[in-house]
Amino acid sequence: MTSNLTRIAFIVCLTAGASFAAVDNPTFNRDVAPIIFDKCTGCHRPDQAAPFSLITYDDVSRRSRTISRVLDRGYMPPWKPVPGHGDFVGDRRLSEQQAATLKAWIANGKPEGNPADKPTPPTFKSGWALGEPDLVLKMDKGFNVPADGPDIYRWFVLPLKLPEDKWVKAIEFRPSARSVVHHSLFFLDSSGQARKLDAQDPVAGFSGMRANISGRLGGYVPGMTASYLPEDLARALPAGSDIVLQTHFHPTGKAEVEQSELALYFADKAPSRPLVTVQIPPVFGRMAGIDIPAGDKAWELKDEFTVPCDVVAWEVTGHAHYLCKSMKLDAKLPDGSITPLLYIDNWSLDWQDTYQFKTPVKLPKGTVITTHLIYDNSADNPQNPNSPPKRVKWGIESTDEMGSMSVIVTPAHPADADLLETAYRMKIATTVRGGAKQLAMRVLERLDRNGDGQITRDELPQRYSSAFDRFDANHDGVIDKQEFESNLTLLGRGRQR
Numbered sequence: 340m341t342s343n344l345t346r347i348a349f350i351v352c353l354t355a356g357a358s359f360a361a362v363d364n365p366t367f368n369r370d371v372a373p374i375i376f377d378k379c380t381g382c383h384r385p386d387q388a389a390p391f392s393l394i395t396y397d398d399v400s401r402r403s404r405t406i407s408r409v410l411d412r413g414y415m416p417p418w419k420p421v422p423g424h425g426d427f428v429g430d431r432r433l434s435e436q437q438a439a440t441l442k443a444w445i446a447n448g449k450p451e452g453n454p455a456d457k458p459t460p461p462t463f464k465s466g467w468a469l470g471e472p473d474l475v476l477k478m479d480k481g482f483n484v485p486a487d488g489p490d491i492y493r494w495f496v497l498p499l500k501l502p503e504d505k506w507v508k509a510i511e512f513r514p515s516a517r518s519v520v521h522h523s524l525f526f527l528d529s530s531g532q533a534r535k536l537d538a539q540d541p542v543a544g545f546s547g548m549r550a551n552i553s554g555r556l557g558g559y560v561p562g563m564t565a566s567y568l569p570e571d572l573a574r575a576l577p578a579g580s581d582i583v584l585q586t587h588f589h590p591t592g593k594a595e596v597e598q599s600e601l602a603l604y605f606a607d608k609a610p611s612r613p614l615v616t617v618q619i620p621p622v623f624g625r626m627a628g629i630d631i632p633a634g635d636k637a638w639e640l641k642d643e644f645t646v647p648c649d650v651v652a653w654e655v656t657g658h659a660h661y662l663c664k665s666m667k668l669d670a671k672l673p674d675g676s677i678t679p680l681l682y683i684d685n686w687s688l689d690w691q692d693t694y695q696f697k698t699p700v701k702l703p704k705g706t707v708i709t710t711h712l713i714y715d716n717s718a719d720n721p722q723n724p725n726s727p728p729k730r731v732k733w734g735i736e737s738t739d740e741m742g743s744m745s746v747i748v749t750p751a752h753p754a755d756a757d758l759l760e761t762a763y764r765m766k767i768a769t770t771v772r773g774g775a776k777q778l779a780m781r782v783l784e785r786l787d788r789n790g791d792g793q794i795t796r797d798e799l800p801q802r803y804s805s806a807f808d809r810f811d812a813n814h815d816g817v818i819d820k821q822e823f824e825s826n827l828t829l830l831g832r833g834r835q836r
Contacts, residue, residue: 362436365444366452367396374437375399376461384463390591394460396451403445410438417560417690424667424682425655427694468565469509472602474499476582481596482543484519484588490689491588492737495544496528496537497601498581506573506606509566512559513602516595520559521587521689523599527554529580547735555616555656555745556582558693565602569699572653572749573606574614587689612749613756614653619644619668619710621767623658624742629733631662631716631740633725638662640712640742642770645705647762649751652700655681656693657744660737661722662714663688668744673705680708680746687722688737701751710744783823793817 362370375393383393392398399406409415418431433441444450476497484491514520528534532551537544556574568574584599620627620642631638657666668680681694702708716728724738725731731740750759786794795817796807810818 365440366450368452368457371444400449419683421682424679426697467602473605474603476601478598480543481598484595486594487590493544495584496533501578505576508573508606509604511565511602513600516597519588519595521589522560523584523586524558525556526552526583528583529553533583571610573610618743618745621770626770631731633728636715636717638714643709645707648704648755650702650748652746652748654695654747659742660740664713664715666712671707712742793819
């Protein structure tokens with residue numbers, strides 16, 4: 340499935356601060372209904388995630404105060420990319436003129452207008468939007484979502500049971516309780532770990548962020564329309580792998596049972612070029628030294644990757660938790676010019692998305708792709724899960740932190756596929772070694788009780804005493820920083836072999 344998560348409408352889609360003139364004397368039937376039907380009704384209709392419908396004149400008129408408020412606040416739509424940093428499919432924002440028209444209609448007393456001017460309300464398919472799927476997966480049992488309480492993040496395993504490798508062109512998600520499903524992300528697990536975690540929990544699925552992800556397949560947000568990946572692109576589904584859903588539930592005041600279904604549409608053959616996800620920093624920032632002091636309002640995470648061949652960028656996305664404030668992904672071309680790929684200046688864990696470029700972006704060999712994430716661990720951050728703030732490090736729970744941005748690319752020339760994948764594997768290996776080195780230095784500091792920069796045998800816990808002689812290369816009775824680092828490098832090379 341194309342990760343085309345860009346078709347949600349929630350309340351009113353807008354660009355804040357509309358300066359274009361509204362249409363003259365707007366009425367609901369002639370001017371407002373087309374905007375509402377195009378931008379809002381897909382989500383605001385019965386059995387969807389939005390809390391109320393926006394279909395009829397009465398629906399919209401009754402909610403005009405809410406509409407006015409979100410127009411003024413810029414609260415909606417949940418469309419995070421800043422204009423000028425990537426041009427994406429399904430941009431949900433209103434034009435400035437559309438926003439001005441809505442404001443003028445409300446200010447003028449909300450006239451309904453001539454019934455003959457009203458367009459036909461949209462209709463929505465009840466079956467699979469892309470027709471008969473090749474394979475349908477369904478949760479083996481339902482998950483009970485309570486009537487109230489905090490939002491819930493839950494993982495669910497859908498075993499593929501494929502006897503051979505397949506390639507998927509599109510995925511369509513169908514929730515059974517649409518009103519409580521805020522969004523769902525689709526991942527691939529080739530290790531079998533998710534099945535084990537699921538089996539350990541008597542309730543459907545498992546909690547936390549412990550899944551061993553081997554690939555991302557897209558996702559669902561209310562109001563989106565499933566579509567196919569462009570050209571001959573397709574994502575790999577290895578034999579024996581599982582699809583794992585990470586679903587965000589938002590209780591609505593009514594208890595619900597969710598039992599999701601997933602429709603898969605396969606390609607007839609393997610793609611001519613593999614899709615490669617370049618995640619920067621790799622592994623969701625696990626080895627990037629994420630360690631954010633309490634009270635720090637602008638803690639930064641930066642990383643980069645140099646593409647070893649000409650590539651074409653198709654999609655971009657990002658991931659972090661509650662402390663992240665902004666994230667930016669840029670490409671510095673060999674000529675020194677900058678191509679903005681994605682900038683989100685008000686990141687929210689609740690509104691993760693994947694953005695597909697309207698026109699694929701060509702990045703020549705030698706382009707440096709950079710990421711820059713900023714975190715706010717102060718009491719001024721309303722999303723901070725800790726009150727008062729406390730030190731936060733990388734971790735698998737949502738109250739921990741992660742951080743990365745990804746660009747999904749193909750090599751411009753199929754012959755360069757191995758070069759691209761090898762270069763990114765080397766990036767991962769370098770990051771892991773660097774992270775392990777940082778961790779080891781922190782361990783050395785903790786063991787160095789007298790603070791002299793080296794470890795004596797009596798400072799080492801008894802259970803590690805057998806390793807002392809191995810690390811003490813010159814046998815002088817102490818382990819200094821250089822010996823610690825040298826042994827770590829040897830250990831890293833051993834793992835690579």
